[in-house]
Amino acid sequence: MELSKVLILLFFTIITSGYTEEIKTPLKPIISKQALYNIRFVSQDSSFTIYQKHTGSLFLSTNYSIKKIIDSDENTQFTVEGVKSSKYLLISKKDGAHREFNPNNNEEIYLYPYSLNGKAELIGTGINPQSHLNGDFVSYINKSNRKIYLQKLTLPKSVYTFSLPDSPNPFFSESVLMPNENTILISWQNASGINEIIKMNLEQSESKIIKKLNSYYSKLEMCLKNENLYFFEASYIGYNQEGSKITTIDLNNFNETTLYSSKATDLGQISCHIEENSIYFIKNFSENKKDYFDVAKLTLPSNKIQRMTNEDYVTNIFEMDGRLIAVNNGEQMLLFGENSLKKDSIPSGK
């Protein structure tokens, strides 16, 4: 083969398989005044912390003030999620965390104002609560009656319910997104075991499958960013069905464009909201058949891939109000954002 052809082929291969540039950023330890394992949420500017005492109750800590949010016992586990742009923090309360084990069991779901003015309000029981459209809507899943609940929190308040299919995986984690107040996107497993995404119109009660995988060995994730919808798809790890890709879809005509693809099975867990023009995910940097999972960054629109960590065994990444945190060797470490969770300045009194 002529050299020029080889070069063209090489160039083509690099473009299509996703060229990886290595910018390895060390994961930073997270610094806080609290014991790290007590912390449940820290705001983007570190002005407040929500933490759980070992005795069980959930507290709010701001500079020079501590307040109990929800009372409970040592067998309770709280989780808190939220972003600055949202009106509310979502608090899940699981009782009997060390004696009742079932990921499908309902938890109590509370709303707590991000402004911190007000009390925690119980809004329902379910799992996987998610806030949408800056806190105008909240969704959660009730596995015991196989329903997704979508509550509209602005006036006039209303509740929508959607029945889940009788899927082969009773422990499947469904997820919900809302591009606008009339549209809901649900990622679920259909009755055949295939992962798919349904778009539903709340006003007209219409539904349409906008993405469906070919095999039940494959998984699907989605995220919304700047009104664009992004998908990550790959086979479940260890199923010998190689290949991963990140695509984006036009919600008007459903045209799909591939932004990244790889022959290796990536772990995914796409995080879309950390930077304006990038998507973070866990990529498989396999060598000699051995898998190495590290955080990668997909820069848009150049579709450039950068290896961000060099830890080999990252199992999770997630966002916490502007920070990107990775789990490595059983520790939660900071990859993006301020690693100090403490703010010592005296409040302005506004």
Added chain:
Amino acid sequence: MKKYQLFIIIIIASLPIFTFGQRSIFFELEENQKVLQRNFQIIYNSAGKLPLTSKPDLDINNITLSPKYLSWVFLNSKSNYLKLFKPNNLCRFTELAYNGLINPTDRIIFEVSLTNSNDDQEPVKNVYGFFNFDQLLTFLKKKKSCPSLEAKIESFNDENLKITLDSYELKKPKELRDCENIISKILDDPMITFFCGKAEEITDGDLAIVELDTNGVNLNSVEKNRLNKKIQRGIYLRNKLGDLNASLMGQICKNLDSPDNFCRPHLREDLWTKTLNGEFPIEKVQSICSSLTNTKIKNKNDLKRCANIANEMPSSCVEVLRQKKSSLFPVTNCNELSRILLFSNLKTDFPDCPSEIENHLFINAQRIASNLKGIHQKYKNRSCKELPNKVYSNISYEYDSESWPLNICYYDPADADEQKICSGIGLQQTCKSFDSDAPLNASNSEKSVLERILREEYNDGIEVNCLFFEKRELDKNLFGATQNCLVYHDSTRCDFLNCPKEVLLNKQKIKSISFGKRELRCLPYIPGDDNENKISETRVISQIVKRVYAASSKLTCKLIPEERYNPIFLDYKQGCFVLSPKNCLHSRCKKKIIYNQKEFKNFEYKGELNENYFELSSQNKVHSMTKKLKKVLDIKDEKILSLTKMKLWFKNNNKIIHGLGCIEDLYPDFFRRTVFNQCKVIPFIISGTSQENNTEYVIINTTLDLSAYPRKLRWNNLYNSLKMYQHIHPQKLWALYGVK
């Protein structure tokens, strides 16, 4: 079958070596079965006249096994050993008969050449004569005609069998040449008949198990005894020789004609074939194979079918689980599953359906108890939904029956029916009794007692007149009623045992008035149906029904699914039935009690079996599941802090390790962590380790997985999950323990 054997006999007889004296047996074998039988009958009768024991001077050279007799014997014997017969070799015939490889009749018939010893001119007279088998043995011994026979018998007696078999150095073949060598070695072995005789005894034992399983109810006690003896003998030999030896012997003797057939399964390395070859007990694949073949796996034929399906259609292992919808999905295909199961020690011979169990603590407790003590064997007919609760409830009750939390409480008509109205909150609360059956205007009626309390404590001594009604009529009475006190109840929340009411005095809600529940009698119970346990749920309910309805002392309540109950059918017209609701995940969900078609409603379930998996803190008074398991089942445990320790644990023949971890780290593919310190805790069992591509793996079954479907997980994922759980545990527990 007979025709098939006849065909074999014809084929064998057509070989040149099978000629008997001057007449070929081929001629006889061409006859049909009836001819053979008629011929045999003739010579049988004829030989009856000449018992050869009556000829003490009989020379071995003067007797020959009758071809007609041999034809009959071969027709009634297993075809695969006929090739071991050697013409004109009485010793080989005797060995075959001795080892049960052919079926000699009660008379072994010979053609006898009789001559008059005094007169050489007297022509030789050919007649038929017989020995029975013992007589033949004695004759051969006396004549020293089979000098090696006694040595062979001794080599294969129970005492020397193991040493003799070890001398064969049987090994699992790795290639076709190995198979050819083994078969050829055995065929050349002068003791082949004894070797295959023992193989047959083992096979007979296996077949007897199948027969007893499939046809046991139709057999009389004599036949059952016969089969049981075979089974015992088979088990004895198998234990003595080891599974691999026993299995190889059977396969060699079955395939003496075909090294290919013998070899085929051995060249496969999958679990299904290895189990078929006897390298693993049938229980290891029973659960999956039963699903794949849609029948209960009982014998080698079933296993063979399973191995074929699993090897030909690897996705079938995924498909069967897709239809079950009871555990984490997808699972690995048969090929990968086989590889994983080869490293796993976990028992799987019990029903399993994680999605039907509300608290997975019970699943792991039962799996541990089943693996270490085989405790599921005690509850053979339990459904997958009942088994974990049943096993663990019994263990927990045995640990401490005094503080058992589960009770069924009922209203006993014989008890004084006194109820209370209370006013005030906490320590300030005071209660007054009323009689619910008293007339409205009586001083001890509910109305009078309430009015008295309200007048004295809430209305400055001014008279109170109360109107009782249902919540629906609230609007009407708020504006229309003349009484200054309105008392209403919500019919959907009100029953005989408990009827909360709201009180409005002068149109103001009185929150500090409460109506007490009826006094109930409580009896402890263990959930489910168990006739042998006197505090099983159904026996306790039977006891209650007997007391409330003065029913017969022999009354037994039957637990049935609610949808099956139909009072139209005669079976349900009389008697007591406990109806279990269809979508009832937890043990305490309220069941309906029907006695003679009438529903008994005046009871309720109280208490929950809430126990921590591991000890939560030294102050916590509730004993943990692990503590109870250790005491009741006499289990020892050891903390596993590293992969090296884990490997050592399994190396020392210990079976399992259990623990608690965050599912987001164990299976990040299925469960994503989305917030700080999130941990959905899940119990798991580790049953082995493996190493591939320089990566360390553990073989894991979380309680979301079926026991029969372990997964291969990187050690790093397990480490992360333990560490993340350790962070949120009040005592910072490293929740990984080896148990034995």
